[in-house]
Amino acid sequence: MSGFKKNGMVALPGPLVKTCPQCQKALQIITHFQAKNVACPACNRVLEVRSASLEVVKFQNKGKHEPLLPIGQKGKLKDIPYTVVGFLVNKEKNFKYYWREYMLFNAVHGYAFLSEYDGHWNYFTLISDFARSTSSINDPCHYMGREFRLFHKYGTEVVFAQGEFFWKIYEDKSRQIEYISPPYMLARSISAEEQTWMLGEYLEPEEIQQAFALEAEMPQQYDVGSIEPFSQDFSIKKVGKMAGIAAAIVCVLQVLFFSFHQNKVLLEEQYSLPSDSYIQPLPPVSSSVVEVTSTLGGGSSLEMELYAPVNNSWLSAGVSLMNTQTGKEYYIEIGVEYYSGTSEGENWSEGSPRTSEILSAIPAGKYQVLIQPFRESGTYGSNTPTWFSLTIRNDVPIWSNFLVCLLFLGAIPLVQGIRAYSFERSRWMSSDYSPYAQE
Incomplete structure (x- = not known):
């Protein structure tokens, strides 16, 4: 799930301090006047940022929503230092699917986002060098030399928020469309005013934990993530290549042994x-x-x-x-x-x-x-x-050992292929656009 909206301009250094009109708590706004909404952690009011003051627009029930990455937490992802400035709990409209988003900010690079659903983490950044070549939403996208296939369409509802945001979070009516090419995703956000594209990349929980020096236990992973790669170290292509090289070596050795028998x-x-x-x-x-x-x-x-x-x-x-x-x-x-x-x-x-x-x-x-x-x-x-x-x-010469060895080497990529097929079927079970639907 992505649910990302827009990207703002680079903020001025040093936090802007404003007072919550409900509980009088001093609020530090890191992104300055880029912030449209601020959620007060003391009284759980969502405030609209005006030029001179803050105005209450909504009361929200905190419930059990506690961010794993606290607001203000600093970390480094992809060699970029970030500060966590916002936290959202989103719900898909008409369905009870909840996921969490963290808004990250860097004064030079602007905004980035972390999305966590069922223990799977995706890292999103705005892209401006992508132009869709087809008009149909259902058609695949092509970017970075990869084909991205339609995976999901949905609208979002904000359930809970902490921190500051550069859009009015409870007024957003944009629709999200996701295209995947694991371990990457193209997330398209369409509203009445504009359309934006984000590039997402799958990250292992250990990367998040290390990047933000987290001591808390990471959320348990369930099922297959939408862009979780089957295996980055042992992909079918790599396993097939390794098995082919090993089979060639076995053949050469067998010829040598045969000649010396x-x-x-x-x-x-x-x-x-x-x-x-x-x-x-x-x-x-x-x-x-x-x-x-x-x-x-x-x-x-x-x-x-x-x-x-x-x-x-x-x-x-x-x-x-x-x-x-x-x-x-x-x-x-x-x-x-x-x-x-x-x-x-x-x-x-x-x-x-x-x-x-x-x-x-x-x-x-x-x-x-x-x-x-x-x-x-x-x-x-x-x-x-x-x-x-x-x-x-x-x-x-004993040919049986040679043949058994070749069969074993051939079985390795076959088994890996079966595992990859099962993995992909599991991924697409949560999509209405599964290529396996007719099987």
Whole structure:
């Protein structure tokens, strides 16, 4: 919410002192005769500033409205020193939406405004270098190379005021129109006399707290602010770029690792099996000793490739590698199956007579290879596999880790995109002009 009106001229140095006609309290007016209204903190009267005196125009009920930034508080925003000269509690006409505005003043730069709604803070300054190129209020605006989309239209009512103001706050009938391009907003104020534009920027509560040296706890934030950015440190564009760079590095490393892999055959043998398929269990097979060599990473990856002439049957083998020096054993079970036939006049098949598995991080050393074969019992005739072959390769490239890494890197911007989409939907839920309304 903005609800900002006009911008005044630069005030003279030193406060102007006038007396409240209701309670006789001396009031210091920092902005001098730019002030049109002054709210007396002692009697809660809103006073109109005349050339020689003050005149009561309205009594207001203070209620529980207490400014977080006290009138007279000094601070520094965007390298500009400000003094808090006014505080307003506004209400949207016809709806029970309340927000708070703080009017800031600098003798050189003039006025600026802070708006706080549901714990979200927006900093507004007058702009004079913007000219709207389209006549329709609903059309987007373009400023600073950004597109600003219509977010809200509303009228305001003042509920409570403290400090001094350069317009007659209870007589203002202007209408506010907001266009957003997070973290910025263009706020347009239209009255019978004039039209003004303000540029708003989202500020984190910690920035306000630090700028004005506040010790009080900041208001709790609810929902998504109208121009709250999704993430300034991890935007979708930045995350996507980082993920792309990381994926490129992973690809280069994979190519380098692939080029240095030995991919050496340690064992390539064929083993015979009994032709009688009812012989169970099959006798174990002891193969030769193989030597696993070390790699850059220390351990080595071993690929076990099994082939058997299975036909409507299966065969598996438990392969054990026992280190001849340490006695430590590494075990893997690998199997093949192949089935085919005809169903409703169409041929079908599934499985394969060849498969491979990988053992990773096997320490260098000499290993005795022990194989325990298994096959389907009772298969008929030529369906019984009577032999199988086993090939062991040392230091083979592992593509699964590479692919998993790429999938993970691709998932990061995807997840961030889903989060950003949800964030934007939540932002526009409070707008009558949501681009998500038709979804």
